[in-house]
Amino acid sequence: MTQLQSETGVAGIDALREVVLSRFRAGDRFAGLFATAGEADRADAGGDGDVEVTLxxxxxxxxxxxxxxxxxxxxxxxxxADIPAAFWYERVLHDLFGIVPLGHPRLDPLVLPLPERPEADGDWQELPRPGSPSHPARLVPDERAVPRHVYGKGLFTIPHGPVRSGVMESVEYLVETPGEDIPHLQVRIFAKHRGVERAFQGRTVDDGVLLAERAEGTSSVGHALAYSHAVEASSGTDVPHPAALVRVLHAELERIANHLDAAVKLADAAGLAVAVARFGVHKEHVMRLRSALCGNRFGRGVVVPGGVTSLPEPVPALSEQLARLRHDIRSDADALMGTSSFLDRIRTTGPLPPATARTHGALGPVARGSGFHDDCRVMRPYDAYPELSMLPAPQEEAGDAQARTRVRWQEVDESFHLVEQVLPRLPQRAGATELRVPVGEPTGQGVGWAEAAQGEVLYVVDLARGRITRCWPRSASFHNLSLFHEVFAGDVLTDFPFIEASFGLSIAGAVL
Structure with missing residues (x-):
């Protein structure tokens, strides 16, 4: 890790900016920005003192x-200003550490909620309480509650969420509209903030993986892998070959389940009840298969630092089950993608320009639907991926909901292709030492990554004698969700659910 030191921080930030811009020119990708409180402030992140900012x-x-x-x-x-992808990351620094990025275009709260009441002034009065005979003479609204960025005759703001119908996650979208078009959209995600970063501090490496699995429930295996890779990098540990194969098996089954979930939501947005039922059944089959293999529908308890806990449980005719499931999913996917009423809703909807995807360093299907390919299974391979053959990368450039959906079907097919290669390589029996090696009580810093269904998951873990002193988890959902407001050019309100479903992100994962 490169250190840039300065007394005021200005020279250091300027050097940091030059570092990242030079690496962009070399073809590297912005992957995140986080801060760590100084030693004196570790116990109380709100204290005074310098903060270490890491690119x-x-x-x-x-x-x-x-x-x-x-x-x-x-x-x-x-x-x-120079690195647009840092937009949300700098808002997080402001929220959690109080440092101000001067010249930032918007610093309203992102991961921390708005205050209960606006700053006291002479005009502000409490709202009338039910049953109270008195009413304030004048109300001064809190402009931070529903900010406006677009002005003109007939424009108004629709606060969509954070409580929404069904089982949708808590997120607030502020839609500024004259009635149908969406000239501006603001995303507010702080309803899901749980303080996961602080929760890691002080845990042992074995306890840390339990928290990583629950940071983003739909990507439990992806987070467990990235966390474990970081611990293993810190301790210099290489996992046994059977463990590397087991990790790939569970990661790819998780990917299939997530892409099927996105298909369910897309079909539901189009009102295609049969497709909703079919893809829901396929997803349930995958979840039950995962449970049969390891005892948990989300694949929890399998991936640990140093390897895995066990081989998959024997499942009768597993290969035949997977082959049949692959055939049924492909058949239903072809039927869905041949339905004109469905294609009419996703074609040209929510386009993400390839240049924007590349500049931002977009991840997963969102990036690949816009022609930007950075799959860390290929670019920065890990576990058993180097020995497995991958299908050709998706060739999509349109960047719309249709392109992202096509990428998902290609990724489902690739996941089955990888699982078919893993199964015959798995040993029938293996001892504990062939599945997991001890990582000891490492001290130092490790960086780990894994390609979840949403895209690259990153973990930076600082350890002291086997305990976590700092952990920075970054999900693909957080990184990609900041692009969400970029894709509404020419779209209307009824396109909203298709665009959201095509992104396939987790709000809980975006606000750790």
């Missing part, structure tokens, strides 16, 4: 992911 860049080299850090005080010139 994360993903490369295609053997290094994989590079970190560059500098110290800043209470303010610094923002990076967003």
């Amino acid at each position: 994360v860049v993903a490369t295609a080299s053997t290094v994989g992911v590079q970190l560059t850090s500098t110290q800043v005080a209470d303010a610094y010139p923002c990076l967003t």
Whole structure:
């Protein structure tokens, strides 16, 4: 990790900016930005003192992911002006550490909720309570509650969420519209903030994986893998070959389940009841198969630092079950993608320009639907992926909901292709030492990654004698969700559920 030191932080931030811009020119990708409180402030992140800001860049080299850090005080010139992908990351720094990125275009709360009441002033009064005979003479609205960015005759704001129908996650979309078009959309995700980063501190490496699995429930295996890779990098541990195969098996089954879930939501948005039922059944078959293999529908309890806990349980005619499931999913996917009423709703809907996807460093199907391919199973391979053959990368450039959906079907097919290669390689029996090696009580820093269904998951873990002193988890959902407001050019309100479903993101994973 490169360290850039300065007294005020300004010189360090300028050097940080130059580092990332030079790496962009070399073809590297912005992967994140996070902060760590100084030693004196570790117990109370709200204390005064310098904060270490760390830039994360993903490369295609053997290094994989590079970190560059500098110290800043209470303010610094923002990076967003030159690195638009840092937009949300700098808002998080402001929320959690109080440091101000000077010149940032918007610093309203992102992961922390709005205050209960606006700052006291002479005009503000409490709202009338039910049953109270008195009413305030004047109400001054809190402009932070429903901010406006588009002005004109007939424009109004629709606050969609955070409580929505069905079992949708809690997120608030502020839709500014004249009635149908969506000239501006703001995403507010703080209803799901759980303080996961702080929850890691002080845990042992074995307890940390339990928390990682629950950081983003739909990607339990992906997070467990990225966390375990970080611990293994810190301790210099290589996992046994059977464990590497088991990890790929569970990761690919998780990918299939997530893409089927996105298909369910897309079909539901189109009102296609039969397709909703069919893909729901397919997803349930995958979840039950995962449970039969390891005892947990989400694949929890399998991936641990140093390897895995067990081989998959014997499942009768497993290969035949998978082959039949693959055939049925492909058949139903072809039927869905041949339904004109469905294609009419997703074609040209929610386009993400390839240039924007590349500049932002978009991840997963969102990126690949716009022609930007950075799959860390290929670019920075891990576990058993180097020995397995991958299908050709999806050739999609349109960047719309249709392109993202096509990518998902190609990824489902590829996941089955990988699982078919893994199964005959798995040993029938294996001892404990062939599945997991001890990582000991490592001290130092490790960086780990894994390709979840939503895209790349990153973990940076600092350890001291086997206990976590700092953990920064970054999901693909957080990184991609900041692009959500970019894709509504020419779309209307009824396109909204198709665009959201085509992104296939987890709000809980976006707000760790």
